[in-house]
Amino acid sequence: MKTLFITLLMIFTGLTAAAEHFEMTFGEFNELQVVDGINVDYHCDPSMAGKVVFDCDPTKASLVMFEPSGEKLSVKLTIRDTKETGLPTIHVYSSYLTKVENDGDSTVRVLSTTPGPKLQAKLVGNGRLSVRDVKVTNLEAELITGKGIIAVSGTAKVAQLKIIGVGQIQADELRADVVKATLTGTGTINCYPIEALNTSGMGPGKVIYRGKPKVTRSGLKMVKAVSADLPQ
Known part of the structure; x- marks a missing residue:
C-alpha cells in the first residue's frame, strides 16, 4: 500500500489570507474509508473521478494523508489528537460507490450516487x-x-x-x-x-x-x- 501525503500539489487561490487550494488525482475508486476525525464529502462525478480537493491553512495540510489501494481510497490523519482544530473538509470524487465506512468521530457525507x-x-x-x-x-x-x-x-x-x-x-x-x-x-x-x-x-x-x-x-x-x- 502506497501512502501519498498532501504535499503533492498546492495551488494558491487567495480565498483568504491563510487558505490555499489543494487538488490531486488518484486512480478510480469505488470504496471509501475515513479512519480518523476528518470530515469528508463524497461526490459521484465521472468527469472528476479520482480527484481529491480541499482548501485550508497550509500548516494543516500535512496533517491529512491518503492511502489508495486497488479500488479503495482511505483518508487518514497523521496525528491522533482528536482536539486538532482548523482541519478542512475533504471532497473526493469517483464514478460510482459500492462501500463507504467512517471509523472516526467525524462526519462523512455521500452527496450523490449512481x-x-x-x-x-x-x-x-x-x-x-x-x-x-x-x-x-x-x-x-x-x-x-x-x-x-x-x-x-x-x-x-x-x-x-x-x-x-x-x-x-x-x-x-x-x-x-x-x-x-x-x-x-x-x-x-x-x-x-x-x-x-x-x-x-x-x-x-x-x-x-x-x-x-x-x-x-x-x-x-x-x-x-x-x-x-x-x-x-
Whole structure:
C-alpha cells in the first residue's frame, strides 16, 4: 500500500489570507474509508473521478494523508489528537460507490450516487454517516459501538439495517420493499418498509417503522417494533 501525503500539489487561490487550494488525482475508486476525525464529502462525478480537493491553512495540510489501494481510497490523519482544530473538509470524487465506512468521530457525507446493485454503509464509533438519494437493489447499513448516527434516504429493494450498541440508524426516508432490522443493545432504527419488516436481536432496542408492512420477528423476539403512525 502506497501512502501519498498532501504535499503533492498546492495551488494558491487567495480565498483568504491563510487558505490555499489543494487538488490531486488518484486512480478510480469505488470504496471509501475515513479512519480518523476528518470530515469528508463524497461526490459521484465521472468527469472528476479520482480527484481529491480541499482548501485550508497550509500548516494543516500535512496533517491529512491518503492511502489508495486497488479500488479503495482511505483518508487518514497523521496525528491522533482528536482536539486538532482548523482541519478542512475533504471532497473526493469517483464514478460510482459500492462501500463507504467512517471509523472516526467525524462526519462523512455521500452527496450523490449512481444506481447500482449494492451499497454498504458502515459506521464505527460516535461519528455521523449520511447517504443521500440512493437507488440500489440491496442497501446494507451497519453501526458498531458508540453513539453514532447513520442517515440514509432513497430507494432499495432490500435494506439490511444493523446496530450493535446505542446509536441510531435513520432510514425512514429510505423506501425499501423489505427491511431486515437487527439490534443488539439499546439503539434505535427508523425505517420505511413497503411490504415487509423483519426484526431480530437482543436487548431493549427499538425499531420504529412507517407504513403498513407485514411485521415478523426472529430469534429471541426481544426487539420492539413500533409503528410511527400510531400514538407512542
